Amino acid sequence: MLAARGLSAGYGAGPVVRDLDLEVRVGEVVALLGPNGAGKTTTLLALAGALVPMGGAVHIDGKPSRAPLHERARQGLSLVPEERSVVMSLTVRENLRVGRCDPDLALGIFPELGEHLDRRAGLLSGGQQQMVALARALARRPTILLADELSLGLAPQIVQRLLGAVRAAADAGLAVVLVEQHVRSALAIADRVHVLRHGTVAWSGTAAEAKADRDRLLGAYLPLDTP
C-alpha cells in the first residue's frame, strides 16, 4: 500500500533520515518509535509527500510516487500533523466541514464531540481538539493515515480513546503509520514496529516481539519513554 525504499529525507543541509525501508499494508498499524530528534516526523513528512526524498523513493500501491501532499491527499492519504491541525477560531462543526470530511461520520467516531458542535475549537480541551483533528482525518475516508504524536500532552484515558479509534479504523481496512513517544500505548495497537535512532532504523519487529523485548528496547533506544 505505502512503502519507503531506501528513503533519505531532510531539510536542505542534507538528509536527517537515511536509507529507510518500511511498508504498511491495508488493515495494519505500523508504529515508528524513537527518542526526540530520531527522525520520526521527518519520515512521516516524506511518506506524506510534504518533503521531497533526497534519495530512494516512496511507493504507493507498488509504484514510486513523487506526488506532493495535496495530491496524495486527493488519492486517499490523510496526515494528522504533530501540531494540532484544528482551526481554533472556528467551531467544531465548522472544523468538521473543512475539506472532504463527512461530519456525520466524524461524530460516529467520537460521539462526545456532538455536545460541542457550536463551541469554538480554541475553547476545547487538548484531548477534544485532538479528537476533532483525528475525526476529521478519518472522516475523509482515507486509505492511508499518517499520524504524528496523537498522544502528546494528553491524559492516558484520552490517548486510549484516540488510539482505539485508530485501531478500529485499521481493522476496517485503513493502513496506518503512527509516530509515538508513548511506547506502551503504541505497542497496544500496533502490528509492527520500527525504532528509529539517529535517522536510521535501529530495530524492527512485530508488536508482540517489541512487547516481549520491551525492557531491552527501552534501555537501548527509548530512554525518554514515559509510561
Ligand SMILES: Nc1ncnc2c1ncn2[C@@H]1O[C@H](COP(=O)(O)OP(=O)(O)OP(=O)(O)O)[C@@H](O)[C@H]1O
Ligand atoms: N524544519 C526543519 N529544519 C531543519 N531541521 C529540522 C527541521 N525539522 C526537524 N529538523 C531536524 O531533523 C532531525 C529529526 O527531527 P524529527 O522532528 O524528524 O525527529 P523526531 O524523531 O520526530 O523527534 P521529536 O519527537 O522531537 O519530534 C532533528 O535533528 C531536527 O532538529
